Amino acid sequence: MPEVSTVPSLDQLHALNPVQQPTYEDTGEVADVIARLRKLPPLVFAAECDKLRTKMASVAAGEAFLLQGGDCAETFDGVTASNIQNKLRTLLSMAVVLTYAAQVPIVKVGRMAGQYAKPRSSAVETRGGVTLPAYRGDAVNGFAFSPESRRPDPQRLLGVYNASSATWNLTRAFVTGGFAHLRSVHTWNADFVKNSAAGVQYQNLASEIDRALAFMVACGIDDNVFGTVDFFSSHEALILEYEHALTRIDSRTSLPYGTSGHFLWIGERTRQLDGAHVELLRHVRNPLGVKLGPTTTADTALELADRLDPDHEPGRITFITRMGAGKIRDVLPEVVAKVTASGRQVAWVCDPMHGNTFEARNGYKTRAFSDVMEELNGFFDVHEELGTWPGGVHVELTGDDVTECVGGSDDLVEADLVNRYETLCDPRLNRNQSLELAFLVAERLTTGRIRRANPVQNYVPVSL
Numbered sequence: 001m002p003e004v005s006t007v008p009s010l011d012q013l014h015a016l017n018p019v020q021q022p023t024y025e026d027t028g029e030v031a032d033v034i035a036r037l038r039k040l041p042p043l044v045f046a047a048e049c050d051k052l053r054t055k056m057a058s059v060a061a062g063e064a065f066l067l068q069g070g071d072c073a074e075t076f077d078g079v080t081a082s083n084i085q086n087k088l089r090t091l092l093s094m095a096v097v098l099t100y101a102a103q104v105p106i107v108k109v110g111r112m113a114g115q116y117a118k119p120r121s122s123a124v125e126t127r128g129g130v131t132l133p134a135y136r137g138d139a140v141n142g143f144a145f146s147p148e149s150r151r152p153d154p155q156r157l158l159g160v161y162n163a164s165s166a167t168w169n170l171t172r173a174f175v176t177g178g179f180a181h182l183r184s185v186h187t188w189n190a191d192f193v194k195n196s197a198a199g200v201q202y203q204n205l206a207s208e209i210d211r212a213l214a215f216m217v218a219c220g221i222d223d224n225v226f227g228t229v230d231f232f233s234s235h236e237a238l239i240l241e242y243e244h245a246l247t248r249i250d251s252r253t254s255l256p257y258g259t260s261g262h263f264l265w266i267g268e269r270t271r272q273l274d275g276a277h278v279e280l281l282r283h284v285r286n287p288l289g290v291k292l293g294p295t296t297t298a299d300t301a302l303e304l305a306d307r308l309d310p311d312h313e314p315g316r317i318t319f320i321t322r323m324g325a326g327k328i329r330d331v332l333p334e335v336v337a338k339v340t341a342s343g344r345q346v347a348w349v350c351d352p353m354h355g356n357t358f359e360a361r362n363g364y365k366t367r368a369f370s371d372v373m374e375e376l377n378g379f380f381d382v383h384e385e386l387g388t389w390p391g392g393v394h395v396e397l398t399g400d401d402v403t404e405c406v407g408g409s410d411d412l413v414e415a416d417l418v419n420r421y422e423t424l425c426d427p428r429l430n431r432n433q434s435l436e437l438a439f440l441v442a443e444r445l446t447t448g449r450i451r452r453a454n455p456v457q458n459y460v461p462v463s464l
């Protein structure tokens, strides 16, 4: 366990000139909000973060696979029962596909209950000759294009706390209260479009699971062991005021934890080695993710790992690579090879979304399912080549039947994007596309060298 370290003050973090932060007009109001946030209870319990770190250690060791997914940007408006339920059942269905088809334990993490702040490539947006601050997520300002709405409003940080709290409360109820019971595997997707290929494939797999469960029950096994699942929250730790106010000293260990979510990650745009985000997060005990884009060098990855994880603690570091379908095969091998050669065992996770965004001819920001799969296949190929473990997938998805990404077995085309384009930020996979991705990933996990390298899959029946 690392020695007790002092969390830097907010002033110390600001002295590091943090990037991607809102500029608030009324600093007194910001101070009031921070004071209020500091008094509110933590959103997650430190021991849960430890549990997830242990699970991430299994991922890093090649014994488990991470499924992390959810909206690009959650919204306050989107905090509804059906929205949360749809997202959860999509993630649970994907996890079931991966567990059953690939026979690998799946670590389940929602990109939810805190994912309200967005880094932007430009600080401003211009429409029809009018320039206003860019939308930075509901944590900061409103999406509507008016000066009032785009003004950074510190009260929104309390809104993030409340929205995260409500989302996590229902999610906890679902994952422990019966909804996630494996016996419900059919019902999660019972309303699926009957002719969707992924839907049919899913219902077939669900029937197999039913039979397997019935067999176990007939053998006398109590199927209540399948009644709950471990599920964790995650988001990009971006807004320093919020993350700092929710950094708390754990009463069990006297060590600091980020209590805004279980797994916190640092984005591609805020991972400067001497930057404020690395400085804050290196002090908290949570399992951490770092996004690595196509310009990442192996040395940068190693320096980040040394700074955030000087003690080489199992499960502490997850590198989420998002290189783009066209670049991953060129860039990833050297990064993985050198980090591995250094003796570090990190979790390698593929985000096949953020390197594959483009603008469709009709102006919509979109992604092609084929590019997403191409990056994932590149990820699996590189790890297979190097003999390292492809530890997981990080995707932007929703449980609704939106039309934001093109392709997939339903063959969405650019002209379809107009039908149900609801994201306020990046395009997400819809439920069909998410399930299809899960089946394709399961296939990659059961073929080639990867299969032989995975101890869980090496289970051999005893012959007498």
Ligand code: PEP
Binding pocket: 072, 119, 236, 266, 267, 268, 269, 291, 292, 322, 354, 426
């Ligand atoms: C994101 O995950 O939504 C994001 C902005 O990613 P990245 O930091 O990799 O660009």
Ligand code: CO
Binding pocket: 072, 073, 354, 396, 425, 426
């Ligand atoms: Co995004």
